[in-house]
Structure formats: C-alpha cells, structure tokens
C-alpha cells in the first residue's frame with residue numbers, strides 16, 4: 001500500500017491555504033502521493049456541530065493576527081482578514097471540484113489563485129467577475145468561462161462536492177484543513193487524521209520523512 005496524504009480544503013479557510021502550500025513544497029521531498037480534495041467547510045461545521053473560530057470574538061481577534069504572522073512564517077502572501085468575511089464558497093468549491101474532474105493538473109494553481117484573490121487581495125470569490133479575473137491566467141479565457149458555466153449547473157459536480165464533504169465527515173472532520181494519512185504498518189493499513197496547517201511536522205514524523213520547516217527549498221540552500 002503506497003503512502004498517501006489527502007488534504008481536504010475549502011477556499012474560505014486560510015489555514016487550508018498554508019497547509020496546501022506546504023504540502024505542495026513537500027510532495028517532491030517526501031515522494032508520497034498527495035490528493036487535494038475540495039470540500040465544503042460549512043457542511044463539515046454543520047455535521048460536526050462545530051462553529052468557525054471567528055464566531056467567537058476573542059478567537060476572531062486572535063486569529064486576525066495569528067493569520068498574518070503565519071503568512072510570514074509560511075511565505076504565503078496572506079495580508080489581512082478580507083473586507084467581506086465570510087463569503088459563501090459554494091460556487092468556488094464547485095468550480096474547483098469541476099477543475100479537478102476535468103483538468104486535474106490545474107487544481108493546485110486554480111486553488112492557489114482563489115486563496116490569493118480572497119485572502120491576499122480581499123476580493124470576494126462568490127462573485128463571477130472575481131473568479132474570471134483570477135482563473136483566466138490559470139485556465140485561459142475560454143476554459144474559465146466554460147468551467148464556470150458548467151460547474152454551476154453540473155449535477156455530477158454538485159454530487160461530488162457533497163460526497164467528498166460527507167467522506168471527510170465520516171472520517172471525523174470538524175474543521176479545515178483536514179489531512180488524512182494512509183500508510184502500511186506491519187503489513188496492515190493504518191489511517192490517521194490531522195487537523196490544521198500546524199501538523200505537517202507530525203505527519204513527517206509519522207511517515208518517517210524529513211521536516212525542514214515550512215520552506216524546504218530555502219532550508220536546503222542553507
């Protein structure tokens with residue numbers, strides 16, 4: 001059984017952005033299979049009877065500075081809590097689900113573009129013109145228009161997003177990023193879940209892989 005890391009994410013979640021970036025950097029270092037899976041955090045919150053941390057004003061205030069500090073630590077251009085927060089990411093997550101199904105190699109750049117739009121540039125990703133602006137450099141103008149139109153109406157995409165959200169709930173997810181690590185120990189499959197972008201070091205330890213901090217490329221040049 002090959003080692004596999006599955007990252008469930010929603011573009012509303014800035015901590016998912018950190019984990020996604022770091023996992024992209026470590027995938028070639030660790031040589032493990034990585035699967036990025038768009039899900040719907042609002043569905044996870046509902047199913048797990050949890051609440052986004054920002055709903056508590058003390059946690060919300062702390063998060064605002066924690067996020068900017070972590071952006072610097074991880075080398076991710078998160079600048080501030082977006083002007084319009086939260087936004088509904090149903091359209092964005094359906095669109096990423098559609099991209100994964102039809103143009104899988106574009107999932108990572110498309111996801112990163114949406115985080116940059118919302119958490120970097122404070123542009124609301126529930127707006128079609130924002131999706132067009134940020135995805136055109138990734139998919140090209142024609143494909144962007146076609147994918148946006150199709151993903152909003154396609155029944156398979158709608159079902160897939162529901163299924164993936166349910167799959168994460170069934171594994172025990174209560175937040176994002178939700179990271180599932182599959183490996184074999186003594187010939188038996190072992191599956192473990194991790195919550196948060198601050199668990200990459202634990203994952204490295206579990207997989208018996210090196211961890212050089214959030215930017216392995218920079219560390220190797222030291």
Ligand SMILES: N[C@@H](CCC(=O)N[C@@H](CS)C(=O)NCC(=O)O)C(=O)O
Nearest residue numbers: 013014015053175176177196197198
């Ligand atoms: N300590 C985690 C925090 C991650 C986090 O707060 N994620 C939010 C979404 S952006 C969440 O789902 N929170 C649920 C909870 O705190 O129970 C990290 O550094 O990544």
